[in-house]
Amino acid sequence: MAAATIDAPFEVYRFDPAKDPSPRYQRYSLSLPPHTPVLTALLKIRAELDPSLTLRYSCRSAICGSCAMLVNSKSRLACQTQIGPEIARHGRIVVDPMRNLPVLRDLVTEMxxxxxxxxxxxxxxxxxxxxxMPVDKPTTxxxxxxxxxxxxxxxxxxxxxxxxxxxxxxxxxxxxxxxxxxxxxxxxxxxxxxxxxxxxxxxxxxxxxxxxxxxxxxxxxxxxxxxxxxxxxxxxxxxxxGATEAGSRHALAFKDNIRERGILNELRLVRQTSGYGGILAQLPQGIRLVRKKPEIRKTPKEIQGREEVEKLYEILDPEEHS
Ligand code: FES
Structure with a gap:
């Protein structure tokens, strides 16, 4: 008995810089069993509907890592993602190349x-x-x-x-x-x-x-x-x-800040992170922020129930309180 199929509307990102510098989405309609992997569906599109569709894959078993792409805006392995749950949730399958990497063509990115x-x-x-390391005996x-x-x-x-x-x-x-x-x-x-x-x-x-x-x-x-x-x-x-970097100072200042009043004192956070030099450097941005959010100038009031925050700190960092 043939497996039941579902309608699978696809919208696939298409981009071929050699032909057209503007990306677009191409629609395809398929009818496939719900457990079909997105990669299998794309290969079917390429084999039967559009041989120009370009994508990268190899093992089809979630081992090689070649087929990562965006499926309905989430970074996924196309060979590991079934169409049924995607269609149940989104009503269609939108496929894009990965983010944060230049697109070479269609779903293929520059790695x-x-x-x-x-x-x-x-x-x-x-x-x-x-x-x-000794070469004549294993390191344990x-x-x-x-x-x-x-x-x-x-x-x-x-x-x-x-x-x-x-x-x-x-x-x-x-x-x-x-x-x-x-x-x-x-x-x-x-x-x-x-x-x-x-x-x-x-x-x-x-x-x-x-x-x-x-x-x-x-x-x-x-x-x-x-x-x-x-x-x-x-x-x-x-x-x-130790806290020698702006990043580590920021993390520790954030922690102390919340602990003290249960709420962030943003001006103090900048000073603790970057010193008075940092405040000066960020002055133009600070002025824009104060104009948009005047309440930021006031020292925030301690939140109600701050003791609960303190208890969380004790649970998370018992050594500091022993
Ligand atoms: S094709 Fe190898 S991980 Fe998907």
Whole structure:
């Protein structure tokens, strides 16, 4: 018996700079079983309706990481995303190339920015030349040491996290979630001899730009949870170097600020993060902000029930209160 099919309206991003510099959406209608992967549907479109459709794929099994794209605005692997739930939720399937990477043609993006950011973290063990690893016997690690980085090797470098990341969108110099998750993997590896240098090097314009939105973790098809690895890196960077960067000072000032009154004092936050020089540098922006939001000039009143906030701090950071 043939599997039941559903109507699957597709709107696919089309762009061919050699023919037309303006991108457009092309509609296709298919009738397919609901469990059909989006990638299979796109290949059917290419085979039967439009041989000019360009996309990248290889394994069709969520292993190679080639088929990442936007499906209804979410960064997904097309081979892992079934059409049925998408149509049930959105009524159609809109397919776009990944964000934060230049589009070469249709659904194919230029991956060089992603890989050059990855290379910046020196993704290999750095061994102390004074203490080279023995070649004649295996290096052993405890199960606890291995457990610290068991999630990151699952990464298939599909760039779905990079595409989902608003920090990359705001500043292409931000290394991106995948590169930072891989950095964490080397930072906690007991065989690596460059832990502190890695943490010092990644901070300016890097680590602290992460907004903690967790969109990378939501997008990751392999459960690597890059945002949590980035938070771990921030903690390790503070331990290694203290709050010497604007980013780390901002994080600590934010924490103290909320704790004190249960609400953010934005003017004080700028001073604690960047000093009086920072206030001067941000004066034009500050004036615009005060014009729009005059109440910002007043020191905010302590919120009702601030003790509850204090209790949260005690739960989250028991050592600081012991
Ligand atoms: S085609 Fe390999 S991950 Fe989708």
């Amino acid at each position: 060089r920015p992603f890989w050059s950011n990855y290379r910046r973290i020196e993704p290999h063990l750095i061994v102390d030349p004074e203490r080279p 690690m405890t199960p606890e040491q291995v457990a610290r980085f068991e999630e990151t090797p699952r990464c298939i470098a599909c760039a779905a996290c990079y595409s989902a990341c608003p920090a990359v969108e705001a500043d292409p110099a931000f290394p991106g979630p995948m590169a930072l998750a891989k950095l964490y993997r080397f930072v906690v590896d007991p065989r690596d001899a460059a832990t502190k240098q890695r943490l010092v090097k990644i901070q300016p314009g890097g680590l602290w730009l992460c907004l903690r939105c967790h969109l990378c973790t939501e997008a990751c098809p392999k459960g690597v949870r890059p945002s949590e690895r980035i938070m771990d890196l921030k903690e390790l960077a503070l331990q290694a170097q």
